[in-house]
Amino acid sequence: MHRLFEFIELTDHERHTLDRLQGPSFKIGRGQTIRSLGDEVTEAYFLLEGWVLSSVGLAGGDRQIVKIHLPGDMLGSPSLVLRKAAETLTAVTPATLTKVSLKGFGRLFYDAPRLAAAFFMSCQQERVVLMDRITSVGRTRAAQRLAAFLLHLHDRLRVIAPEQDAAFHLPLTQEQIGDTIGLTSVHVNRTFREFDAMGIVHRRGHMIELRDFDALRRLAAVPAREWVRFPDWLPSPN
Amino acid sequence: MHRLFEFIELTDHERHTLDRLQGPSFKIGRGQTIRSLGDEVTEAYFLLEGWVLSSVGLAGGDRQIVKIHLPGDMLGSPSLVLRKAAETLTAVTPATLTKVSLKGFGRLFYDAPRLAAAFFMSCQQERVVLMDRITSVGRTRAAQRLAAFLLHLHDRLRVIAPEQDAAFHLPLTQEQIGDTIGLTSVHVNRTFREFDAMGIVHRRGHMIELRDFDALRRLAAVPAREWVRFPDWLPSPN
DNA sequence: CGCTGTGTTGACAGGTCTCAATATAAGTGG
DNA sequence: CCACTTATATTGAGACCTGTCAACACAGCG
DSSP states (O other): OOGGGGTOOOOHHHHHHHHHHBOOOEEEOTTOEEEOTTOBOOEEEEEEESOEEEEEEOTTSOEEEEEEEOTTOEESGGGGGBSBOSSEEEESSOEEEEEEEHHHHHHHHHHOHHHHHHHHHHHHHHHHHHHHHHHHHHHOOHHHHHHHHHHHHHHHHHHHOTTOOSEEEOOOOHHHHHHHHTOOHHHHHHHHHHHHHHTSEEEETTEEEEOOHHHHHHHHOOOOOOBOSSOTTSOOOO | OOGGGGTOOOOHHHHHHHHHHBOOOEEEOTTOEEEOTTOBOOEEEEEEESOEEEEEEOTTSOEEEEEEEOTTOEESGGGGGBSBOSSEEEESSOEEEEEEEHHHHHHHHHHOHHHHHHHHHHHHHHHHHHHHHHHHHHHOOHHHHHHHHHHHHHHHHHHHOTTOOSEEEOOOOHHHHHHHHTOOHHHHHHHHHHHHHHTSEEEETTEEEEOOHHHHHHHHOOOOOOBOSSOTTSOOOO
């Protein structure tokens, strides 16, 4: 179950190529680090189960979480263009992943052009997401950032599980949420309680229920994004 | 002169493919908009001369500049995966560009796999840049953001013009700089004068001279990025 | 030469951070 | 399964950074 399905329908050949790309699956525990910023880049990963955070550390010790990875994501691909890994990958729940060999990935551009195009599109998609996030963090206040964050996460969960309703499990601490949207944990907490009080969201432990999507969307203020499926500029298979 | 040269050395065939991709060059004036957020996506662009801003607008009227495009950049590629353009492209200097047909771009994945891989890498590079910018905006103060901004821009200018020294022309208003690093123009001004006073930078009109790289780098605090040239995971041409 | 946009500056307001203390939940070892 | 330890959530007070508003200087441009 790969995110690539968002853009193209895979042929048998492409599906097979994708399978051959990956090594055997392995598991890691909650809190474990898969790879740290600055490490040698020897492989990439696919995330099969669990949540993984991708973060960038600053000299001062602060860190920014640049991506919350959900099952189906490819991990570590930004580092393909670097000598040292760009990001630290940490599991926030127990996770199952596979390794992707760099050589295999490189061959893919020859063996499965349409698959390569899907990876390209997936990368552009990440770019758009980052653009929207930088817009949210750079130009809006705490409540708007938190609203955009919750909506975006909910959207992504729905892609993975179409039956997903308004409530979901959020296995992140408020500090991690803060590191994602550029706030301190203290202020994330205050903003959450504000949302509680307004009846916009409801929390019980790490279960979050979005109770007023319109209000959240109005707050978030980011433009809606409609991803293209089966783009007509991409030649059809064969 | 394309940014792709950063990752691979183009063969004649690849260079030719790249040329065929582009329509005749055309010019636009300072302040003109090439394409607005929400427009239909019918093409992409290469920027040959001039500076172009890529920005995302919020419902409230604020906007975030998500990328400052320099000559050699491909423009509008994030919108390849969207039905409506993700970003508004505005020239801040007179600019020369070419159009890239979407069909042609799609065929490239079949006709020139290595070139396609270079575009993929270029996209990942943008992603890393955005990750670092979100880190800067989300987790650091005004002075650090401005330092990171100036250093990053200087680095990019040096890629284009290796003889580039510590002084360069910055054709942006302080408001545009603010929209880029998440500050108001007023605060950008205050921070610039602070840098002036400390002797870290020197300004005369829109000429900027970086006078103390060490101090700037210490301030910026973002990890250094070393792009890989000719990655060994990519099959060689032939 | 007047206009309009941009840079500069000051006073003040407001949002977010910092520090610190408690309460609560989660995880651990016996 | 309990007692203990640690991480996380919550709350308050005050400091600090940045935004807002407003005025003025200055430059580029028609």
